[in-house]
Amino acid sequence: MRLNIAHKIFGIAVVILVLMICVAVLSGRLTARISAELNNIAYKQLPLSNEIGELNVRILEQGLLIQRLFALPGDPADSLDRIKELGAEIDHDFKENFELFEREEQSANPPPGIFELHKALKRVEGEYRKLQRDGLELVRLHANKDSERFHALLVDFNQEQNAVDQEVAALREYMEKIAEDAVKRSDRDERFLLYFNSGLTGLAVILGIGFSSLVTYILVRNVRILVRAAEAVEEGNLDTEVPPLSRDEIGRLGLSFNDMVDGLRLKERIKDMFGKYMDPRIVSRLLENPEFARMGGTRQEMTVMFIDLKGYTTLSENLEPPELLDVINLFLSSMTQAVSNRNGVINDFLGDAVMAFWGPPFTKPDEHAALACDAARDAILQFQSFRDQVREKLGARADHLDLDMRIGISTGEMIAGNIGSLASKKYSVIGDPVNLGARLEGANKVYGTRIMASNRTRELALDRFKGRELDLIKVKGKSAPTRVYELFEPDLLRPDLSHALAAYRRQDWTGANAAFEQVLAQDPDDPVAQVFLFRTAQLQAKPPEADWDGVWELQEK
Template sequence: MKGTQAVEQGNLEVQVAITSTDEIGILSESFNLMLDKVRQKERIKATFGQYVDPRIVEELIHQKTSNNTTNKQIVTVFFSDIAGFSTISEMLTPGGLVKLINQYLTLASEPIAQNNGVINQFLGDAVSAFWGYPFVNENDHAKLACYAALEQSNQLNKLRRMMPETMGLRKGLPEIKVRIGLATGKVVTGNIGSEHSKFYTVMGKAVQIAEQLEGMNKIYGTTILLMEETKMLAAEAIETREIDRLYLGDRNEPIGVYELLSYAGELEPKLAEWRDRFEVGLREYRQQNWEQAQSNFQACLHLKADDKPTQLYLKRIEFLRQNPPAQDWNGVWENFG
């Protein structure tokens, strides 16, 4: 009785003493064998939980068959990368580099896990994750992905405080910045691979677009970019500003791209004004009203002097005044060379 009560309370290390060879002894032995199997399953979950999301491990353990485990669904994909990582890696010994990467990936993973996301892959210093059913509510995946992205800045601050010890330096520490892309769309989820080796992953255009948006941050001088579908689904939970319209993936129509700024209601009044003036300037820009667009963008710089997208649009206006687009121009800039 004490053994069963201990197991009920979560103690799997209990062992029932076998003191007879009658039915009670046989029952005690069977109980111990059952506990051995439970402990073995828990060890498997603990071990593979370091490589695969524990919820996926749980699902795989309880599956009776490995066939037909894929499905199509709408998810939000997160892709992040450390800016200028190759330069940072050249400063470190192999051991120091591995330690820094492990520290960063541990910190970057925490907000994803806390917001019920699934880590898809670690690709060097890059992190790929996704949110979708059954791991989160069907209506929450975009919002939770945005939360995880916003919380990365706090994790970076923790990493910066750890770096002197990690790198053995007090001065000359590299500046660590992370770029993030978020995209929402229909993907295939499930166990993908050969007969001998499979892994749980997502495949689809949203994965490609999230990675593209991560890279586009470099051009715009932003930190977090998300596609319009993601913004629409999470609109009540976040503050954004429209940045551009871009051809992403293999879509024939341009996609609205937004910068993720903060949680809803947490944008300072001055930054809210800056965001609103920027979007007015963007509308005038698309209508080829160069003077009005320039005036609004210059007002943005008075509110936030180091704003890279504003500086970028002022350069574009200067170019387009000298090289006017067609009257039916859709406002999409394609000269990224």
């Protein structure tokens, strides 16, 4: 039988209530019995005892009057009248007492000893009738002066008087015994009632405390088990399972808890499995909010990054397919770690390239550009570790591999949302800033740089942007020029190009050459200065239009 908590608490209350009802019922019955005993003593035995006493007094008075009639001289008329009057009263008392006995004998619950008392009273009456008869005979003999018969009957009269006294004394003694027994029974019942009430009340207290303690212990124990299990789940232990606790609400709560943990384990497996195909945060949002899977998107400012592995062709020519895949996967894993460590979302793997983005709802609205720049520098560090791993994996064959990487970062308003068909879709970003990011990654080849960022990226990440202006370019597919910047790698500083670029844009080729030569004097390995020296030589040989705005148009994607 399944009992819930309410049933258990109600059961304890019912047990205590039943015990209290038993106490009340037995107490009422014993009290009624004690009351009946006391009422019998007070309203029946004591009045009856008084009646017997008065009857005895009248009998004695009648006997004394008869004795005085014989012993004292005087007018016997008054004594005879009193004797007759007493006789009438005695007869009346006997009649009333017998009627009382008969009523009590015919009642539903006759008092104890009523029948014996009735018999004893009849014996008293019988002795009295003899005494009365002989007394009247003595009066007649005395009046007739029959001395001989008088004295003979007087002896019998005295004996009969003693017999009446003895019968009355025995009757009163028996009545006193009945009253004493009734008092003893009342006292016994009263003591029993006290002990029974105390015992049953104590039992109710013990059972109440015992049952309550047991139920409380079970409830608290089960709740603590649930609390410990919830804390374990909160700490990430999804193997937690609550054993069967009970068949009440706590037990059902335990089953629900296990179902919840099963659901969490399922979600975690789904996240773990699909997180290998898309960003785990996207999987989490899909699991937590199915509305997130609806087609459509929102326009918002975000930052996108493209990372490409340089030297893929050489790799594919020198490595077997399994080795090539191992190296590519190692590169992609390194880049993924750099992006994920800075809260970026991997949007896609494009062969040997990575596309990632930052922005709401995965980052705060004002930190996506700075996070992308930090991730780019982390990617450079990860790439150095990647090259060491490739050397360890391939040995001497790695010496012939020209491995490097390029990164393009672009910030601007783009559309973020679910893109695809009803059969297949993914959460992605589209827009001009996305295309620009891909172009900037490729533009690194022109300038010999590793990380190139758009002007808007620099503006938003200014406090954490360590770099320099590169050029004002027009990428393929865009009509508006874009000011681009080089983001320095970790532990790398390059000379500033602002003065050289200013001379370059004024078409001051001599001044520009001198400025770029000065940059090379500071950093002979600066690839950008070398690119501009070559370009200024070309422009000096074939000058542009007079209204040239300094924008360099890239023909390559």
